[in-house]
Amino acid sequence: MKIAVVPGDGIGREVVPVAESVLRHLHPDWDYYPVEVGFGRWERCGAAIGSGEMDALREADAILFGAVTTPPDPDYRSVLLQIRKDLDLYANVRPVRGPGFSVTIVRENTEGLYSGIEWALPGSACTLRVVTDGGSRRIARYAAALAENGLMTIGTKANVIKSDVLFRRCAIEEAESAGVRWEEKYIDALCLDLLMHPSRYNVVVTTNIFGDIISDAAAYLVGGLGLLPSANVGDSHAFFEPVHGSAPDIAGRGIANPVAAIRSAAMLLAHVGHADEAAAVDAAVDAACAAGVRTPDLGGAASTVQVGEAVLSRMR
Ligand code: NAI
Ligand code: MG
Numbered sequence: 336m337k338i339a340v341v342p343g344d345g346i347g348r349e350v351v352p353v354a355e356s357v358l359r360h361l362h363p364d365w366d367y368y369p370v371e372v373g374f375g376r377w378e379r380c381g382a383a384i385g386s387g388e389m390d391a392l393r394e395a396d397a398i399l400f401g402a403v404t405t406p407p408d409p410d411y412r413s414v415l416l417q418i419r420k421d422l423d424l425y426a427n428v429r430p431v432r433g434p435g436f437s438v439t440i441v442r443e444n445t446e447g448l449y450s451g452i453e454w455a456l457p458g459s460a461c462t463l464r465v466v467t468d469g470g471s472r473r474i475a476r477y478a479a480a481l482a483e484n485g486l487m488t489i490g491t492k493a494n495v496i497k498s499d500v501l502f503r504r505c506a507i508e509e510a511e512s513a514g515v516r517w518e519e520k521y522i523d524a525l526c527l528d529l530l531m532h533p534s535r536y537n538v539v540v541t542t543n544i545f546g547d548i549i550s551d552a553a554a555y556l557v558g559g560l561g562l563l564p565s566a567n568v569g570d571s572h573a574f575f576e577p578v579h580g581s582a583p584d585i586a587g588r589g590i591a592n593p594v595a596a597i598r599s600a601a602m603l604l605a606h607v608g609h610a611d612e613a614a615a616v617d618a619a620v621d622a623a624c625a626a627g628v629r630t631p632d633l634g635g636a637a638s639t640v641q642v643g644e645a646v647l648s649r650m651r
Contacts, residue, residue, distance in 0.1 A: 336362065336365040336366065336396050336397070336607060337365070337366045337368070337394060337395045337396045337397075338358065338365055338366065338367045338368070338395060338396065338397055338398070338399060338603075339368060339369075339370045339391055339392050339394075339395035339397075339398045339399070340355050340367050340368065340369050340370065340399050341369070341370045341371075341372055341373075341392075341398060341399065341400045341401060342369070342371075342401045343372065343373040343375075343400060343401040343402050343403040343404075343581065344373040344374045344375050344401075344402065344403050344404040344581040344586075345402060345404055345580070345581025345582055345583050345586035346401070346402065346579075346581055346582045346585065346586045346591035346639075347373070347400070347401020347402040347403065347581055348401065348586075349586070349587075349589065349591045349593070349639050350401055350577065350591050350592075350593040350595070350596035350597075350639060351399060351400075351401040351596055353593040353596060353597060353639060353640065353642070353643035354399060354593065354596035354597050354599060354600040355367060355399060355600070356643060356647065357597055357600050357601075357616060357643070357646065357647065357650070358399070358600050358603070358604070360647055360650060360651075361604070361609075361612055361616075361650075368391065370388050370391045370392060370398075371388065372384040372388050372403065372414050372418075373403035373404065373414060373581075374403060374404035374405070374406065374581075375404075376388075377411070383403070383411075383412075383414035383417075384414045384417065384418070389418075389421060392418065392422065392572075392574075393422065393572065395572075396573075396607060397573050397574075397575065397603045397606060397607055398572070398573065398574040398575065399575055399576075399596075399599065399600060399603060400574055400575065400576035400599075401576065401577070401581075401596065402576065402577065402579060402580045402581040402582070403415055403580075403581060404580070404581040404583065409455060412451070416449055416451060418574070419444050419445060419567055419574075420445055420451070422569055422571070422572040422574065423445065423569040423570070423571070423572070424444055424445070424567035424568060424569045424572060424573075424574050425443065425444050425445045425470070425473060425474060425477075425568075425569050426441060426442075426443075426444060426473075426474055426477045426566075426567070426568045426569070427441070427442040427443075427444040427546060427565060427566070427567050428440075428441055428442075428477075428481075428565060428566040428567075428568060428602075429441075429442065429546075429550040429553075429563060429564075429565045429578060430564070430602075431533070431550070431553045431554070431556055431557060431563060432557070433533070433556050433557050435533075435534050436533035436534040436536070436556070437537070438529065438533055438536045438537065438538070438539060438553065438556075439481055439537070439538050439539070440538075440539045440541070440546055440549060440550045440553060441474060441477060441478040441481065441538060441539065441540045441541075441546070442474075442540075442541060442542075442543060442545075442546020442547065442550065443470060443471070443474040443502075443540075443541070443542050443543050443546065444474075444543060444546075444567055445470060445543075446465045446466060446467060446470045446542075446543060447464055447465065447466060447498075447542040447543030447544055447545075448462060448464045448542070448543055448544040449543045449544060449547075450462075450463055450464065450465040452465060464496070464498050465498070466498035466499070466501050466502050466542065467501075468501065468505055471501060471502045471505035471506060472505045472508075472509050474506075474540060475489075475505055475506040475508075475509035475510065475540060476509050476513065477568075478506075478538050478539075478540035479509055479510050479513035479515045480513070481538050482510075482515045482516075482517075482537055482538035483515065485515075485516070485537030485538060486516050486517070486518060486535075486536065486537045486538070487506075487510050487515050487516065487517040487518075487537070487538045487539075487540060488517070488518050488519070488520055488525065488536055488537075488538065488539045488540070489502075489503060489506040489507065489510070489517060489518070489519040489520070489540055489541070490519075490520055490521070490522040490525045490539055490540070490541035490545055490546075490549065491503045491506075491519065491521065491522060491541065491542070491545075492521060492522055492523075492545075493519075493521075494521060498542075499542065502542055503519060506519075506540055507519070522541060522545045522549065525539070525549065526548070526549050526552050529549065529552070529553060529556075530552065530553070530555055530556065533553075533556050550563070550565075550578055551578065554578065558632075558633055559592070559632050559633065560577075560578060560579035560595065561577075561579060561591070561592025561594055561595055561630065561632045561633070562592065562594050562595055562598070562633075563577065563578040563579070563595050563598075564576075564577060564578070564595050564596075564597075564598035564599035564601070564602050565577070565578050565599065565602075566599070566602045566603075566606065568606070573603070573606050575599040575600065575602050575603040575606070576596075576599055577595030577596045577598075577599055578595060579595055589638045589639050589640065590630055590631050590632075590638060590639060591630065591639050592629075592630040592632050592633065592639070592642065593630075593639050593642050593643050594620055594624070594642065597616065597620055597643070597646055598616070598617060598620060600616065601613040601614075601616040601617050601620075604616065615650060616646070616650065618649075619646045619647075619649040619650045620646055622649045623642060623645035623646045623649055626645065628641060628642055628645035629642070630642055
């Protein structure tokens with residue numbers, strides 16, 4: 336198995352080695368190779384990613400990613416958006432699990448308001464929100480497959496946005512043809528209701544930016560961004576990363592919570608056919624947290640490395 340390991344920037348460089356050590360513990364024989372992308376590379380070479388790096392990602396059976404810094408510079412193109420597009424990682428899957436609830440947010444990952452079709456003029460700027468029939472149907476099918484025995488909630492603003500009228504119709508048709516129970520909610524009301532009544536939900540499917548926002552908000556349910564993993568999946572490639580960013584406010588201090596990255600590694604394991612190992616990693620994380628080995632974002636005093644050690648010691 337070839338695993339591309341991309342630390343990226345900021346706390347990505349701290350949490351990814353911990354997540355990698357969990358994978359290496361289980362599979363010392365796999366081929367792990369580092370790939371440098373991100374703002375640091377941009378500062379060194381003037382580009383956040385090169386064609387060699389993109390090829391290295393393409394060759395991997397799975398990619399373990401940390402986070403990248405994206406400066407609010409109009410000339411800087413988000414490397415993450417580029418990777419998601421180039422590898423056609425159309426499904427962004429973000430499970431949020433806690434006592435009494437298990438919700439998976441499925442975010443369309445290649446179009447919508449992050450289409451990258453935009454321009455700035457003096458005094459105005461325009462971003463095109465592109466929603467296609469094909470793009471909507473494939474994400475809806477992906478969500479419907481996850482919702483097999485549950486409820487698929489479709490989040491839109493179809494009351495005011497034309498492109499969401501299309502998304503809504505495609506999602507409903509795909510849910511119907513998959514024989515999955517579905518409901519629809521306006522995304523703003525859904526944000527609140529998900530936080531108030533998470534146990535009512537199973538799978539939430541929505542467009543790119545709405546999924547970005549609702550999944551960060553859902554981090555409230557589990558105690559913060561340091562805990563939430565995600566998968567970016569396409570038909571040919573799979574990429575696993577914490578939901579959080581590079582957290583420059585705490586980077587370099589060794590206190591970033593590695594749990595989101597470790598759980599992302601668990602999602603990677605499940606994806607490549609080791610669901611049992613994924614469950615064991617998640618259980619070890621739960622046990623370490625329950626034993627009080629927590630980073631400061633969770634009110635603890637442990638370091639990134641100490642949390643990693645606590646998880647590994649529970650897996651041995
Ligand atoms: P962020 O997720 O990096 O940080 C938000 C807040 O959560 C900060 O206070 C941070 O300290 C805290 N936090 C995040 N992860 C944590 C962890 N593992 N342990 C403890 N605390 C944690 O989001 P922010 O501040 O909006 O963005 C910072 C940079 O990250 C920006 O350049 C942004 O573009 C980039 N970013 C990258 C993402 C990615 O690579 N997937 C996703 C989101 C943001
Ligand atoms: Mg986000």
